Amino acid sequence: MNDQIKVTGSCHCGKIQVSGKVSEDMVIACHCTDCQQFSGAPFRPVAIIKNEDINIDGEVTEYTKVADSGNERVQGFCGNCGCQIYARATDKSVFNVRTGFLKQHHSLTPKKHIFGKSKVAWIENISKAKWHVAGPESSEMKP
Ligand SMILES: [Zn+2]
Numbered sequence: 001m002n003d004q005i006k007v008t009g010s011c012h013c014g015k016i017q018v019s020g021k022v023s024e025d026m027v028i029a030c031h032c033t034d035c036q037q038f039s040g041a042p043f044r045p046v047a048i049i050k051n052e053d054i055n056i057d058g059e060v061t062e063y064t065k066v067a068d069s070g071n072e073r074v075q076g077f078c079g080n081c082g083c084q085i086y087a088r089a090t091d092k093s094v095f096n097v098r099t100g101f102l103k104q105h106h107s108l109t110p111k112k113h114i115f116g117k118s119k120v121a122w123i124e125n126i127s128k129a130k131w132h133v134a135g136p137e138s139s140e141m142k143p
């Protein structure tokens, strides 16, 4: 049995609460074009959690996308604040939970990358960009 991490999180506005447990090796980074489009980010990390290991409270808005293969994936998000919660199988057997809203997301290191064929061209070089501790209004950013 792999080490399991207990996870908890809520959407930005707090209407949806999620808790569950995930095996350390069931965290992946998805670089598919749908993840890029839905998130506006280069990839989405997800924790793959079985139905019996997850609890979701609050009303999740769902959108079903149909892949080129014909596969349906249900995308769950908060209809109020837009926070992305999961993608799930149509039979609800498995939830791919977006790790960004989970409190433990620093511990949820992706163990593999998938859909590398559509990774953004600069993904390998992103750490070379200058790092700032705070945001654009902070003093270190002022000339
Ligand atoms: Zn919300």
Ligand SMILES: [Zn+2]
Pocket: 030, 031, 032, 033, 034, 035, 036, 044, 115
């Ligand atoms: Zn994806």
